[in-house]
Amino acid sequence: MHRRSLLASALAAPFVPKLAAAQTAAPSRRETLLLVQEYGPNSLDMQGIGSAQPVNGVSVNCYDRLLRFKPVPLPGGDGSTFKIDQLEGELAESWQVASDGMSATFRLREAKFHSGRAVSAKDVKWSLDRAVSIGGFATTQMAAGSLEKAEQFVAVDDRTFRIDFLRKDKMTLPNLAVTIPFVFDSELAQRNGGGDPWAKEWLKNNVAGSGAFRVESWKPGVETIYVRNDDWTSGTLPTLRRVITRDIPSPSTRRALIERGDADISYGLPPKDFKDLIEAGKVKVVGVPVPNALWTVALNAATGPFTDVRLRQAVAWAMPYEKIMQASLFGRGVPMWGATGEATTAWPQPYPYNTDIARARALVQQAAPGGVTTTLIFDAGAATIAEPMAVLIKEALAPIGITVELQKIPGANFRGELNKKTAPMAINRFGGWLDYPDYYFFWNYHGNNSIFNISSYQNPEMDKLIDAARFTADPAEYKRDVEAFVSMAMREVPAIPLAQPLHDVAMQKNIGGYQFLPSREPDFRSLTKG
Amino acid sequence: MRTVLLRLLGALPALAGVILVTFLLTRVLPGDTASYFAGPTASAESIAQIRAELGLDRPLPEQFFRYVTALAQGDLGMSLTTGQPVLADLTARLPASVELTLAALLLAMGIAIPLGILAAVKQGSWADHLCRIVVTAGVSLPVFFTGLLLVYVFYFILGWSPAPLGRLDAFASAPPTVTGLYLVDSLLAGDMETFRASLAQMALPVATLGLFALAPIARISRGSMLAVLSADFVRTARASGLSPRYVILTYAFRNAMLPVLTTLGMVFSFLLGANVLVEKVFAWPGVGSYAVEALIASDFAPVQGFVLTMAILYVLLNLAIDLLYGLVDPRARMDA
Numbered sequence A: 001m002h003r004r005s006l007l008a009s010a011l012a013a014p015f016v017p018k019l020a021a022a023q024t025a026a027p028s029r030r031e032t033l034l035l036v037q038e039y040g041p042n043s044l045d046m047q048g049i050g051s052a053q054p055v056n057g058v059s060v061n062c063y064d065r066l067l068r069f070k071p072v073p074l075p076g077g078d079g080s081t082f083k084i085d086q087l088e089g090e091l092a093e094s095w096q097v098a099s100d101g102m103s104a105t106f107r108l109r110e111a112k113f114h115s116g117r118a119v120s121a122k123d124v125k126w127s128l129d130r131a132v133s134i135g136g137f138a139t140t141q142m143a144a145g146s147l148e149k150a151e152q153f154v155a156v157d158d159r160t161f162r163i164d165f166l167r168k169d170k171m172t173l174p175n176l177a178v179t180i181p182f183v184f185d186s187e188l189a190q191r192n193g194g195g196d197p198w199a200k201e202w203l204k205n206n207v208a209g210s211g212a213f214r215v216e217s218w219k220p221g222v223e224t225i226y227v228r229n230d231d232w233t234s235g236t237l238p239t240l241r242r243v244i245t246r247d248i249p250s251p252s253t254r255r256a257l258i259e260r261g262d263a264d265i266s267y268g269l270p271p272k273d274f275k276d277l278i279e280a281g282k283v284k285v286v287g288v289p290v291p292n293a294l295w296t297v298a299l300n301a302a303t304g305p306f307t308d309v310r311l312r313q314a315v316a317w318a319m320p321y322e323k324i325m326q327a328s329l330f331g332r333g334v335p336m337w338g339a340t341g342e343a344t345t346a347w348p349q350p351y352p353y354n355t356d357i358a359r360a361r362a363l364v365q366q367a368a369p370g371g372v373t374t375t376l377i378f379d380a381g382a383a384t385i386a387e388p389m390a391v392l393i394k395e396a397l398a399p400i401g402i403t404v405e406l407q408k409i410p411g412a413n414f415r416g417e418l419n420k421k422t423a424p425m426a427i428n429r430f431g432g433w434l435d436y437p438d439y440y441f442f443w444n445y446h447g448n449n450s451i452f453n454i455s456s457y458q459n460p461e462m463d464k465l466i467d468a469a470r471f472t473a474d475p476a477e478y479k480r481d482v483e484a485f486v487s488m489a490m491r492e493v494p495a496i497p498l499a500q501p502l503h504d505v506a507m508q509k510n511i512g513g514y515q516f517l518p519s520r521e522p523d524f525r526s527l528t529k530g
Numbered sequence B: 001m002r003t004v005l006l007r008l009l010g011a012l013p014a015l016a017g018v019i020l021v022t023f024l025l026t027r028v029l030p031g032d033t034a035s036y037f038a039g040p041t042a043s044a045e046s047i048a049q050i051r052a053e054l055g056l057d058r059p060l061p062e063q064f065f066r067y068v069t070a071l072a073q074g075d076l077g078m079s080l081t082t083g084q085p086v087l088a089d090l091t092a093r094l095p096a097s098v099e100l101t102l103a104a105l106l107l108a109m110g111i112a113i114p115l116g117i118l119a120a121v122k123q124g125s126w127a128d129h130l131c132r133i134v135v136t137a138g139v140s141l142p143v144f145f146t147g148l149l150l151v152y153v154f155y156f157i158l159g160w161s162p163a164p165l166g167r168l169d170a171f172a173s174a175p176p177t178v179t180g181l182y183l184v185d186s187l188l189a190g191d192m193e194t195f196r197a198s199l200a201q202m203a204l205p206v207a208t209l210g211l212f213a214l215a216p217i218a219r220i221s222r223g224s225m226l227a228v229l230s231a232d233f234v235r236t237a238r239a240s241g242l243s244p245r246y247v248i249l250t251y252a253f254r255n256a257m258l259p260v261l262t263t264l265g266m267v268f269s270f271l272l273g274a275n276v277l278v279e280k281v282f283a284w285p286g287v288g289s290y291a292v293e294a295l296i297a298s299d300f301a302p303v304q305g306f307v308l309t310m311a312i313l314y315v316l317l318n319l320a321i322d323l324l325y326g327l328v329d330p331r332a333r334m335d336a
Helices: A003-012 A018-029 A055-062 A121-133 A136-143 A186-192 A200-205 A251-260 A271-280 A309-318 A321-327 A357-367 A380-400 A411-420 A437-445 A460-471 A475-492 B002-028 B033-037 B044-053 B060-072 B086-121 B126-140 B143-157 B182-188 B192-229 B232-239 B244-274 B276-281 B287-296 B300-328 B330-335
Strands: A032-037 A067-069 A087-089 A092-097 A103-108 A153-157 A160-164 A213-219 A223-228 A242-247 A265-267 A284-289 A293-299 A333-335 A372-379 A402-409 A425-431 A495-507
Touching: A032 A251, A055 A213, A055 A223, A087 A092, A103 A121, A121 A136, A121 A153, A121 A160, A121 A186, A136 B044, A186 A200, A251 A265, A251 A271, A251 A495, A251 B143, A271 A284, A271 A495, A293 A309, A293 A380, A309 A357, A309 A380, A309 A402, A309 A475, A309 A495, A321 A333, A321 A380, A321 A495, A357 A380, A372 A380, A372 A411, A380 A402, A380 A411, A380 A425, A402 A411, A411 A425, A411 B033, A425 A437, A437 A460, A437 A475, A460 A475, B002 B060, B002 B300, B033 B044, B086 B126, B086 B182, B086 B192, B086 B244, B086 B276, B086 B287, B086 B300, B126 B192, B143 B192, B143 B276, B182 B192, B192 B244, B192 B276, B232 B244, B244 B300, B276 B287, B287 B300
Parallel strands: A032 A242, A032 A265, A372 A402, A372 A425
Antiparallel strands: A067 A087, A092 A103, A103 A160, A153 A160, A213 A223, A223 A242, A265 A495, A284 A495, A293 A425, A293 A495, A333 A495
16 A cells, blocks of 8 residues: 555544545645654754754755765665765855965855845855854854854955865864854844844744745744745755654654654654664665764773773673674664774774673783772663663673662763763763764863763873874874874773664655765755655 | 632742742752753853853852742743743643643543443442443553553554644644634634544544543542442432432432542643653643653753643632532532
8 A cells, every 4th residue: 555545544534534635635745745753943043052953954954054065875875975075065156275275265156045135255254153153062063173263254255255264174174064054144134133143032933044945834842844945046956845844752653653654754763663664674764874973881081990991991891792782772783893903094993892701801800809899870861772781781791890880860960970070981972073083082082071081081192193183184194193093092992882873764665865964864955755 | 709819819829839849849950951952062161151041050049039030020931942932832732731631531521420320320230340440441551551552553553543643634734723722723713624633633642541531530430429329318319219310310419529520620630741641652742741851851941830830720720629519519618
């Protein structure tokens, strides 16, 4: 049975006469996509403080950036992903980096905002100025690509825009393609800002962009409806005219909806459901290994038992990698253990550990013959995956003399707990948008001790290698530094990688054109419904 | 009328207490709102910035003073989880919960009261056993389980019920808002198609919640009916040769209604807040799931707003029940 007739009959019974439903529903549905997700945007402005993960989707679909990631086909032909250094113009028709490598000049396309006004270089300037000055996540993310001051952004003329670099940074251009430096209709925003120079309150509730979709209706916590902007010229006009995203909190209900064919795309199911859906074969599941992301167990290198590297290595040898992959991730991950060769520049890459209890026990005997008692914390919000992980780890460490007490921390508390940096062991998932090993290491192992350096790992030698790799322009030097810090991390194991997560999305078989982006939110512009 | 005013005045201290206690409770709860909303790559500075913006860096008495001042102006604060004013969220969501709860309560009453009376009148009969089974099932089956089971059977397997997508199918549009209750609004607008569609969406969640509400009502109906039936005045009525039907419906039933009314009031207010799980399973945009989402994120304003709304509703409900007592039993009127 086709899903449309299924849909009609599901609707029809038991209250609605069959014919009426089919007639009113049929015309728009081919060009309308229904996506179900756990929760929707809490704002329409990704630069604003406190914007939640789904707001990235508003940025992708309703706003344009100077640059975007070029689609890179996925193996298997189920869609595309991105490569961090392969960019194409979005609002920029063309761009050029100056010969001294210290600035980039962008030639803007003839594009129009939803308001009908032409996009000009001063809108781009206002938007990027806003991103670096508004504070919070937006400003942090901009700084990750050495975009720090408003003076760096110059509107040369109406359609020429220049960015002056603070330093040569390979992440500057890729960072222009993420979901933060998008371009607002600055006149419209300022006119409605009501005294606030950045129109924060107004832009939170209104879209003032030039993107491929407009927000037709937004009911926070219920649904968001997007309609196509027929005048969009910054790319191929999307084939979908209307996208409805509904917030369905229960994963069981989201699974039932996709299996029955009532939803076109279902986001964010537990890994077990994705595994079942793949085995049942009724719907398509596209799984992309999330670039620069890992599930890890961080071991506190600054305080507690794991200041001793031998104990950290012991845990790495005792880790039940295969069991975790099967019973916690249900195979929806890429193994990160059992490497045999030397470290490479790939990231993430498997570490040279296996489950080898004898070796682990020997290390514990050396370092702490009396055994160790410690605690492992994990985020209750990620408990579907992290709880079985934690239990398996507890079980595996008991025989080698490490007694682990588990602590499940409520979501709102987990970040605070990480910030304290006192937990001896923590399960965490980190993913960096800018897919470079030095970026990952900067957040996780650098001496600046960011919140994600959960191990509080401090090693001046490591810092030197990370900093050198971050800003070198010489490929040979880069390779040497990256390999050096990766093998240092393998030896020192401040955190043990368990697996690289897959980002799974379930969709009907007639849905095509899936595009994976660093923000992991759906890109409606390329999606098709056959 | 005076009674009503006096009762409302009497509720004020309780409301003040509720405001103070919820404020303190939300502050005492572990959880750091600022670092939760600071996002994935937050630095210590950006967390501090958010804390300052939310006013969470100020001393508690000052925070409380600001909260109460805003409250006096009808401002319940902003929700961080939805990004909207709490008042707007609650007004948008309360009708959904009320509609669901009222419908479930009506359904439960429609089944439970007759069943309870029948079970009391014919003790040991099939009706009594049925009543016992229903009560046991209603009490022992957790709501989310019944909900998921109904979805599985009636939507997933049989396909009789529409997709559990919330109050209306994704492709239907809501009726013009008058009361916020879709069934009433669609009837007012004369839009039978929307009426049927929203009735269809409601069927499963109402059945789930109804089953849950059934148990206490049926049990109390049966119990209080039994007590009344063995009372002297019923015996006298019977002895006077009145028909059993007349005795049961006019004498016994009316007197047995008082405890049932009390239970109804309790069940209603309880359902309104406690149907979180049903709201989650059926993606029903009500206040229960709203409050729980906010609580998980340590988002104070919605939680406070929710508790306050519930407290006000509870006060009004109790008042309504007390007034109803007076209608059912003239003695209760004197006491008030």
